[in-house]
Amino acid sequence: MSTEILRTEKLNLQFGGVHATKDVSIAVPRGQIRALIGPNGAGKSTLFNLLTGFLRPHSGKIHFKGQDVSSLAPHQLCRLGFARTFQIPNVSSHATVLENVQLARVSLHGGLWKLFEPFQRMHVEEAWDVLTLVGLADQAGVEARNLPFGDQKKLELAIALACDPEILLLDEPTAGMPLHERPALIGLVQAIVRAKHLTTILIEHDMDLVFSIADWITVLHRGAVVAEGVPDEVRNNTEVRKIYLGEGNTEKSGRASPEAIGGEPILTVEGLTAGYGMGMVLHDVSLSVAEGEVVCLLGRNGAGKTTTLKSIMGLVPPAKGRIVFLGEDLVGRPTYEICQRGIGYVPEDRRIFPDLTVMENLEVGRRQVPVGQVATWTVERVMDLFTSLQPLRHKRAKFMSGGEQRMLTIARALVGNPKVLLLDEPSEGLAPLVVQSLWEHIRALKEAGLAILLSEQNLWFASGLSTRVYVIDKGQIQLSSTFAELEASPELKRTHLAL
Amino acid sequence: MAFSVIGLQLVSALVSATFLFLMASGLSLIFGVCRVLNLAHGSFFMLGAFLAYSVTQVVATSLGTFWLALLLVPLATALLGALLEIVLIRRFYGANLLVQLMPMVALIYIISDFSRFVWGVSPGSVPVLGLFGTVSILELTFPAYYFVVLLASMVVAAGLWFVITKTRWGILVRAASQDREMSAACGVNQTRLFTTVYALATGLAGLAGVLAVPISGASLEMDMTTVVNAFVVVVVGGMGSVLGSMLAAILIGLVNAFGILILPQFEMTFVYALMALVLITRPTGLFGRE
Known part of the structure; x- marks a missing residue:
């Protein structure tokens, strides 16, 4: 030995x-x-x-x-x-x-x-x-x-x-x-x-x-x-x-569940069926996100979370169903237009532009807001929020750590001044301390009034962030409930989350 | 080898490197961003040469009209490139490589026959070389025009570098060449971006044609010979790298010029041997990415 x-x-x-x-x-x-x-x-x-x-x-x-x-x-x-x-x-x-x-x-x-x-x-x-x-x-x-x-x-x-x-x-x-x-x-x-x-x-x-x-x-x-x-x-x-x-990271301290907001939905998905080639991954998925609301799409790997978000962005064309954003159907519109209309996308696999610097990555995402409106997210304001990116301004993205790249993808979506942010498994593959910091950043976005559709595997990450939860499995929505309801019911958790 | 011969070959190697660079940087840009091999690139080069010939024929063969052609013709080829991208080429993005070659080959023939129809089979010349005078360096006499070409290409290279590294357009172009899907998801209208890339690249090809015409004239064969050499430069320099195109153009210009001196009957062999060597040791080219 x-x-x-x-x-x-x-x-x-x-x-x-x-x-x-x-x-x-x-x-x-x-x-x-x-x-x-x-x-x-x-x-x-x-x-x-x-x-x-x-x-x-x-x-x-x-x-x-x-x-x-x-x-x-x-x-x-x-x-x-x-x-x-x-x-x-x-x-x-x-x-x-x-x-x-x-x-x-x-x-x-x-x-x-x-x-x-x-x-x-x-x-x-x-x-x-x-x-x-x-x-x-x-x-x-x-x-x-x-x-x-x-x-x-x-x-x-x-x-x-x-x-x-x-x-x-x-x-x-x-x-x-x-x-x-x-x-x-x-x-x-x-x-x-x-x-x-x-x-x-x-x-x-x-x-x-x-x-x-x-x-x-x-x-x-x-x-x-x-x-x-x-x-x-x-x-x-x-x-x-x-x-x-992450000393002092007692997981859920100060994470009161936010109250559900009953506002008008700005993003509604109705009866979405989509997939790749012949295989359909999603079957009749319906969900909605209201202004200023954080909605969690909860499910395991392969449940259909990523495909749902990609369909909304037009990256996986829907076979059936409607995706209504601010009163207009997005189905069939090109991806860049969906983004310009106000949907920000943060993919699970980060997808930073590896050979571009941090500032250049942000420049790609930056979008002028229409005349008469004030840009909520300028590059400077985003930098104030993601302080860890500040010293890295001129660093090429491929030389950054996984956590820093994740922060950059969120920052890149923010400078497009989206009205809804699609966040695909932000905590995946990150170390606990980074996950904690990421959680706080997303919390800050929520407090700034941004509507977020958050896909997650872990219920606890959504705690303190989301008001409502959709549980997805095998490409179908299995459960729609408020966060508090799901959290409080061991039975629901057992059936739907295999806990 | 006589000093004068080496000096002369050196300068003419650099001049031919200039044309190769102007062609290859555009090809490389189009391939990096739009992911198509713009086989018809040489046709824009030829059009540039013939158009310059026409401008100087119609107005007058003088320095003034040559400068005018240098200004107008690249704009014309850029406009034509943008037009063809909109009506034809964009329909073939993402298609199988062999399918993509079809419209390119068609374009080569159409532009070639169009040129034959308009300008005829005999080469056109723009005799302005003499108007520029000569320059003597170390007792060797060169046409001053050679240095005009070198200077122009340096200005273009610097401008291209500036545009690609410093401007928003350049950042979007680089983003699209790294991850097209994600740049669309960041709200970048690729359709428009691709058209501008095509316009810039075909404009550069037209510029190369105008610059070449006082030296080599305008002829119907120049489209294919140029595009083949330019492809070699792109492959050696690395697809998508402007710096790579520049260095590879100089390298190939030199190999060409001195290869002819040493073993004239194997003129092209040296260039392809160089390409094979680079591909064996660095399959992505000198400056290519994975």
């Missing part, structure tokens, strides 16, 4: 002016489950990419079982015993589950040149073993792209395990999965790596999961290690609480 398998010495890497990795020295003993935590932009994924050869350090060394591996390429590291997974599953989508795992073994053990040996027979027993281990044996014949998201994550784990690794690196193994499925996956990971005595390094945002699985936690902040220790030590470290967990 005490033999050291992996050690880094003063790893450094800079992107532009950003110190993404700063003097990182860690030592991982064999068999340990090590968690890397830290706010978004702390440098966790960068460190992963350094360890697995996707990036080269500017200085410093990486030792694996006493050997210097700092300059090896990903495939060489893989053959030495490194295996990793990605935040977004990287599987061959048109191959079956079994073929995906076989492919991993074939590329590890050679055989890519055995052109005349039927692929079906290659490493098939080992592949079955791995699939049984992760619980995917039933789906062995399914094409990977048809797997539910959670199973794709399991498949990626299976592919990593099929490489016979000595050290497993898992980048947010539960990201994007429904909340209630996450503990089971982490439990599975834990059981497998313990049984195989695998050394494991993982990045994870869900603190409960981290504390339940990790032997040792390394906390990163702005590229540097700020604390290390067993979970309890880290949990009680004041420095860590301040930077990561």
